[in-house]
Amino acid sequence: MKPLNDAEALSVIKESITQIIPDADFTLVEPDDKFRDVLELDSLDFLSLIELLSERTGVRIDEEDYPELTTLSDAGRFLVDRTADRP
Template sequence: MNRSEALEIVKESIARVIPDPDFTALGPDDAFRDALEMDSLDFLGFVEALSERTGIRIEDEDAPELTTLSTSATFLIAHTT
């Protein structure tokens, strides 16, 4: 998986729990939970969607690596190679 594919998967997973997210206002290192006003249930839904989409088992301790578009993409790349 390359970085572009990983970013697209992250965005698709966010879009499954947040209707019409505005990614144009979201930088790669911005905390998307704050920027997109995701509550804890939304974030859990995002993690589940990401796991389903990729087949990667995501543990609770992985959550800090899933806070920005950039770190989420890096996490996916690291766990698919």
């Protein structure tokens, strides 16, 4: 997969969250809010999100990366950086 820009990364994140929580209301989530708290994702939902993001982007996401995926802006930056690192 090609490197993602900020808008593409955010779109992939939101689409993935919507697959897990179809009625997720992103108007409640500011870029620096902890989206797990605002959207009430439990740990199983979060693991499903990690799996979806990994499948959709081809980015390996390890447990030590989870703290980088707490806000929409951090998660987007993480995906942009990781997809840019690939050859």
